[in-house]
Amino acid sequence: MIRVTAMPADANAYGDIFGGWLMSQMDMGAGLVAARRSRGRAVTVAMDGMQFHLPVKVGDEVSVYGEIQRVGRTSLTIAIEAWRRHRHEEEEVKVTQAVFTFVAVNEFGKPRAIDQEK
Numbered sequence: 001m002i003r004v005t006a007m008p009a010d011a012n013a014y015g016d017i018f019g020g021w022l023m024s025q026m027d028m029g030a031g032l033v034a035a036r037r038s039r040g041r042a043v044t045v046a047m048d049g050m051q052f053h054l055p056v057k058v059g060d061e062v063s064v065y066g067e068i069q070r071v072g073r074t075s076l077t078i079a080i081e082a083w084r085r086h087r088h089e090e091e092e093v094k095v096t097q098a099v100f101t102f103v104a105v106n107e108f109g110k111p112r113a114i115d116q117e118k
């Protein structure tokens, strides 16, 4: 869903990429899934089970993948993973995972029903 290069500005003083930057990429990836499935604006209401398995380094290619787990009346639950790949190598390794809940909202920011038919 999202593929981006981790840059020096995203790193701490040790050269590891900030967890907050990764969470932001994951949130944006989940947002793409939620907006597409709900056919409109959707906002993050919860993020559960965030796990950081391995560090990401400057220059790594970071890919964010997501899968809808559940569609409720107005909310969606989306499992998100981020994977890193050293830019000179082929192997991809999972670095983070979390479950995001988004709520579809109308123009007033209030929950709106999601079409249950896909």
Ligand SMILES: CCCCCCCCCCCCCCCC(=O)SCCNC(=O)CCNC(=O)[C@H](O)C(C)(C)COP(=O)(O)OP(=O)(O)OC[C@H]1O[C@@H](n2cnc3c(N)ncnc32)[C@H](O)[C@@H]1OP(=O)(O)O
Pocket: 027, 028, 029, 030, 031, 032, 042, 043, 044, 045, 046, 071, 072, 073, 074, 075, 076, 101, 103, 105, 109, 110, 111
């Ligand atoms: C033209 C220009 C285009 C521009 C294009 C730009 C695109 C750029 C892309 C960016 C993509 C990034 C995407 C990031 C998205 C944010 O970062 S959004 C910012 C952060 N989030 C917020 O500000 C949301 C703040 N919260 C709220 O406004 C309200 O809590 C909400 C979300 C509207 C919910 O209101 P509420 O009155 O609590 O709703 P309520 O009726 O009680 O519950 C609604 C549903 O939520 C569920 N729910 C409520 N709370 C929870 C909870 N804590 N846990 C789980 N489920 C919950 C309920 O179970 C219910 O589910 P359903 O049974 O209906 O399925």
